[in-house]
Amino acid sequence: MRTSPPPPLGRVVVVGAGMVAHRLVAGLIERAPADGWSVTVLGDEPWVPYDRVHLSELLTAGRDACDLALDPAVWDDPRATVRTADPVDHLDREAQTVTTRSGAVVPYDHLVLATGSWAWTPRTAGTDLPGVFRYRTLADLEDLRTWVSSRSTALGRPLRGAVVGGGVLGLEAAAALQALGTSATVVEFADHLMSVQLDEAGGEALRVLVADLGIEVRTTTGCTGLAAAGDGAVARMALSGGDEIDADVVVFSTGIRPRDRLARESGLAIGERGGVVVGATCRTSDPAVWAVGECASYEGECVGLVAPGNAMADVVVDRLLGGPRLYVPAPEGTKLKGVGIEAAAFGDVLALTPGALEVTFSDPVARTYRKLVVSDDARTLLGGVFVGDASLYSQLRPMLGRPLGADPSAFLASEGAAPGVDLPDDVVVCSCTNVTAGSVREAVTEHGCTTVGAVKACTKAGTVCGSCVPVLTKLVNAQLEASGIEVSRAMCEHFAMPRAELYALVREGELRTFSAIVAAHGTGRGCAICKPVVASILSSLHAGHVLSRDHAGLQDTNDHVMANLQKDGTYSVIPRVPGGEITPERLVVLGQVAADFGLYTRITGAQRIGMFGARIDQLPAIWQRLIDAGFESGQAYGKSLRAVKSCVGSAWCRFGVRDSVGMGITLENRYRGLRTPHKFKVGVSGCARECAEARGKDVGVIATAGGWNVYVGGNGGANPRHADLLAEDLSDDELVAVTDRFLAYYVRHGDRLQRTAPFVADHPGGIEELHAILVDDSRGIAAELEAEIAAHVAGYRDEWADALDDPDKLTRFAAYVNAPTTADPDLAYTPQRGQVRPALPGEVSHPDPRIARTLEVTP
Amino acid sequence: MTVPCSTDVCALGALVPERGAAALVDGAQVALFRLADDTVLAVQNKDPFSGANVLSRGIVGSAGDAPTLTSPMHKQVWDLRTGSCLDDAGKAPHADGPDLRTWRVTVAGSRVLVASR
Ligand code: SRM
Ligand SMILES: Cc1cc2nc3c(=O)[nH]c(=O)nc-3n(C[C@H](O)[C@H](O)[C@H](O)COP(=O)(O)OP(=O)(O)OC[C@H]3O[C@@H](n4cnc5c(N)ncnc54)[C@H](O)[C@@H]3O)c2cc1C
Ligand code: SF4
Ligand code: FES
DSSP states (O other), rough: OOSSSSOOOOOEEOOOOSSHHHHHHHHHHHHHHHSSSSEEOOOOOOEEOOOOGGHHHHSSSSOHHHHHHHGGGGGGTTTEEESSSEEEEEEEETEEEETTTTTTTTEEEEEOOOOOEEEOOOOBTTTTTTTTEESSSSHHHHHHHHHHHHHHHHHHSSEEEEEEEOOOHHHHHHHHHHTOEEEEEOOOOSSSSTTTTTTTTHHHHHHHHHHHOOOOOOOOOOEEEEEETTTSSEEEEEETSSOOOOOOEEEOOOOOOOOOHHHTTTTBBOTTTSSEEEEOBBOOOOOOEEEGGEEEEEETTTOOOHHHHHHHHHHHHHHHHHOOOOOOOOOOEEEEOOSOEEEEEOOTTTTTTTOEEEEEEEETTTTTTEEEEEEEOOOBBBEEESSSOOHHHOOOOOTOOOBBOSOOHHHHTTOOOOOOOTTTTTTTTETTEEEEEEHHHHHEEEEOSHHHHHHHHHHOSSSOOOOTHHHHHHHHHHHHHHHTTTOOOSSSSSSSSSSSHHHHHHHHHTTSSSHHHHEEEEEOOOOOTTHHHHHHHHTTTTSSTTTGGGGGGGGGGHHHHEEEEOOSOOEEEEEGGGOOOOOOHHHHHHHHHHHTOOOOEEEEETTSSEEEEOGGGGGHHHHHHHHTOOOOOTTTTTEEEEEEEEEEEGTSSSSSSSHHHHHHHHHHHHHHTOSSOEEEEEESSSSSTTTTTTGGGGGGEEEEEEEEEEOOOOSSSOHHHHEEEEEEOHHHHHHHHHHHHHHHHHHHHOOTTTOOOHHHHHHHHHHHHHHHHHHHHTTTTTHHHHHHHHHHHOOOOOOHHHHHHHHHHHHHGGGTTTTOOOOOOOOOOEEEEEEEEOOOOOOOBSSSSHHHOOOOOOO | OOTEEEEEEEEEEOOOTOOEEEEEEEEEEEEEEEOOOOEEEEEESSTTTTTTTTTGGGGEEEEEEEEEOTTTTOEEEETTTTEEEEEEETTSSSOOOOOOOEEOEEEEEEEEEEEEE
């Protein structure tokens, strides 16, 4: 509570136009009174503050300085000014002014130092040669990119790159070099990678994964000097062991130091290890001067991460406005990013706490290493290391210093199936709605909820993005059990068993209609949960077309009209583009159809083309034209194969070892239309660089010199998971056989709406057991499984072609049963970026999207 | 055959059992559902939660004795006889709701007649 009116704000001057400075300005604009103050930010870089954290995307994702700029709208505010490309030269604390190199003198009432850090490089011979870079600023990376392109043109070959420093940033830089087409060797002085964050075993596990990407790693090795080629540019690097390596481009990533010169020279207190000393209020030894971000030293430490800096900025804003906020360091962890490998750690990684115990789980097949550090009584979580699979990191990091609630090994033993049920009451389980574990438990104990659905309705948890539902379910079931209430395995009120059991019953009983199934095994007339499940089971068992009249009532609207429902009641059309390969002629057809019907078009996230906004009554006409051009349904609506994503592979790529597009098309044509417990996706990469992101798919295929490696159980989406290696070095035929078996097995045993990721993670015996069943055929069912897929392949017919041939099926596309071609009068569109989207109330709009596209909108 | 204040919408055979169809009745959008016993029920086609005219495309089922409809958009559930909302899926309705307006339906011979008021 505020007791006295806030002091007048006056002129706030910030030195350094970095990430934390931006946060501070945004905070002032949001919270400070309308007038009586100004904020001036003085920066030495030529840019307004940009997102340094995602700097590598400049090289890896083709982003530019404008893409990286942090919300530039703050500079439109008349009270905020930013001056760039003019470093502050000195402070005069007496006169309360700062002077820039160009000679400008800026008076302040409050001064905030936000100068960040500089990238330190060792004093080694040759660090000033052309071709040697640091990795800190936009200019550093632009120079690096320019160098790589001009130097490789000059040399007429791809460059050989070297990175000095094997920490998170060094690895990120090495991956970026690769993205620029340069090879990369990482030289690390310590005996393992990420030596500050990981233990030795974790570092070793990481080395294996990094080496797999084609990055050479040399640990326990220092760079002792750089030598130039005849033209003066860097060419060789001498190493501490006496070796020398080629290096046409060198990046130093050897640590950062706080930029505290201004503070030092003006006599402010400086920490022992550098940095401007601040207390919990973020004030320096001069009450008119504050310091935030990487340049501030709190309790003797400067932190090289953005989150603590932002927290400090928030403190200063609050304090300037007379508030009481204090800076409280949160336990930070580190997660590797930008490399395509999961590695993360937090807390007491080396188990230095007296009596600390380490529980380690290392899986050489899945290439994961995970370790938890716990107190001597194995109860309190002290730290964790995760390499290869960091899915536990976000779940466990908030639990640092708290009781784990379960045997530590239970968390590590099986992937994805972590207990997670003994979350402390105050831990937030649903971040969308900010509901804690305690509120979820209370819903069961106090409010009498007995199902996950009831808890969702009661607490609102899990009702926004849904990504917390798995954790929520575990929590609710555990609480029900603890309260002595039997946990129902029922699918819904109509069927008392889970999907896999119903599948077996239907299969054995040879039941063929919903009515027969519900009469034999259920009650009532079904619902939106069990009906689509029954439809999927019947379809997997080849009991008739998904669209046959018998099954029509079972389908969600998406399956019913073979298109995906959009927010305004129209549908999207996504034809199959096997393997992502498409002829120019077919592209023209898609463009023409979209233009004729006024559909919004985009490239989807799965390498195909989506056309949005088709009315239900337009779908048959649209599909007729697509089918005439040789397209078929992409099943973007079904719980079935979506796309097989592939990379260009050996046909064009200089690294490709096999024809990934060809294999992608084979697999897509084989499994198209197959109905599964949830949708499934496949990826095929032509080499270990993995441009198709196959390991993020349900089935991932990666070409190697010896054949195809197949991985299963990958997932993107809300809970990403890398697929596990199921079999290696397969021939084309073997690959198809193993994939057949896996998919048929999943159809039999998967739960309702269970993707393969949790299916594989929770499979008893894990991937080893799956390998035994599917590759070694330990249960003697391989032939049966293959036969099920063969029957599917033989019976496949394009659903859309089928529907267009059948007048009875076409009746379902009537807009109104008494006015089949009347457009829904409530549909209206507004222009956006040259196309249309559904109009919001009050917006300029037109019912015909072709006209809406051309409307003028005055901003 | 005519019934006062009713609109003859379609033949019973045009409705698929346990599946909906939309109809225009005096300018209003109505969603018709033919149950397994050939009763026909009618509720508004506009989903009060999303504002889209899509309820005719939802799944028909049961909850206890009540015949139910589930929205194809965000899975709210209603009692088809009364239009009352049985499960709001944790959401607040946008348009007036959450309950649905209903229409009286008569099946006269092979024709489906919807009361205009
Ligand atoms: C259209 C598309 C977005 C786009 O414009 O790019 C899309 C659109 C939808 N996605 Fe997706 N997803 C699309 C690619 C993806 C991808 C990327 C990919 O396939 O490589 C992913 C992550 C990969 C993965 O699945 O592992 C993805 C993960 C999801 C998920 C999360 C699944 C999970 O296991 O966590 C959902 C939710 C679900 O299925 O329960 C979802 C659901 C949806 C739904 C069905 C949401 C809904 O109920 O309306 C959207 C359908 C709208 C429509 O009209 O098609 N979508 N979605 C993409 C269609 C690709 C295609 O050509 O078929
Ligand atoms: C490649 C890369 C990846 C990163 N990834 C992550 C990550 O994943 N997670 C994470 O938390 N952090 C990450 N970081 C660190 C993160 O970017 C920093 O913690 C954050 O930018 C610190 O903000 P700051 O405002 O304190 O310093 P900065 O953003 O560095 O801003 C300080 C600014 O002050 C300027 N300046 C210095 N002296 C003067 C002067 N005398 N006059 C005028 N201007 C001056 C500097 O030039 C600079 O522009 C990454 C950094 C890099 C380089
Ligand atoms: S396309 Fe996918 S990620 Fe995008 S809004 Fe829809 S469901 Fe969400
Ligand atoms: S995290 Fe719970 S709904 Fe998004």
